[in-house]
Amino acid sequence: MSLLDDARKRINAIDADMARLFEERMQAVEDVIRYKQEHQMQVLDTSREQYVIEHNTSYIQQEAYRDSYIEFITDMLAISRKYQRSIINRDLVGYSGTEGAFSHIAAEKVFPDHRKKAMQHLKMCFRQ
Numbered sequence: 001m002s003l004l005d006d007a008r009k010r011i012n013a014i015d016a017d018m019a020r021l022f023e024e025r026m027q028a029v030e031d032v033i034r035y036k037q038e039h040q041m042q043v044l045d046t047s048r049e050q051y052v053i054e055h056n057t058s059y060i061q062q063e064a065y066r067d068s069y070i071e072f073i074t075d076m077l078a079i080s081r082k083y084q085r086s087i088i089n090r091d092l093v094g095y096s097g098t099e100g101a102f103s104h105i106a107a108e109k110v111f112p113d114h115r116k117k118a119m120q121h122l123k124m125c126f127r128q
Helices: 003-038 046-057 063-088 102-110 122-126
Strands: 092-096 115-119
Touching: 003 063, 046 063, 092 102, 102 115
Parallel strands: 092 115
Antiparallel strands: none
């Protein structure tokens, strides 16, 4: 077996471990989602994310990998936020205007069982 084949075999094994750990991490994120829903917390917690980046980067021993690891963990946190928002906002309907406005009335008729949220601008309805 060549050096390239050996390296690829190790990478494949590591990728399998990372997939398992990713699922484990996302299951922990499910607990975070439940807590945030129960306590009406925002998805983004910048101080927590900064701590995670700094704390976990301290595990990187090879200086040459540090910037790449910061990019990796930043992307992982973005994936987590996106997933959290997809769950937390699953039953949330945004409407432009105030309560009682035509858009609110339409939201009530079309989505009677969903939570409603007034948005200052229509474009904000698509950012949550």
